[in-house]
Amino acid sequence: xxxxxxxxxxxxxxxxxxxxxxxxxxxxxxxxxxxxxxxxxxxxxxxxxxxxxxxxxxxxxxxxxxxxxxxxxxxxxxxxxxxxxxxxxxxxxxxxxxxxxxxxx
Numbered sequence: 299x300x301x302x303x304x305x306x307x308x309x310x311x312x313x314x315x316x317x318x319x320x321x322x323x324x325x326x327x328x329x330x331x332x333x334x335x336x337x338x339x340x341x342x343x344x345x346x347x348x349x350x351x352x353x354x355x356x357x358x359x360x361x362x363x364x365x366x367x368x369x370x371x372x373x374x375x376x377x378x379x380x381x382x383x384x385x386x387x388x389x390x391x392x393x394x395x396x397x398x399x400x401x402x403x
Contacts, residue, residue, distance in 0.1 A: 314392055324388070330343065339371075340363075343363075
């Protein structure tokens, strides 16, 4: 169970070429490698669920959820060589990225 004091980093990716199975596989592989950043406590790589209601966004290709114990650990993640390598080698794969960072209420 997650606690209220964690830092949640949730990223949604839209592929530059949504029909490309190769690029889909490349981004998935990049996200899997990204999960090795030591400051990440938990992670989840997701794709849109088959739910269908007006309030549900399903146009993205992947969601990336990373859980950190503190904001400082998330800050360390941002400059970690694994994260920097991911951005450098995968940024050509997406056309749009949206990030939602949150703390416990």
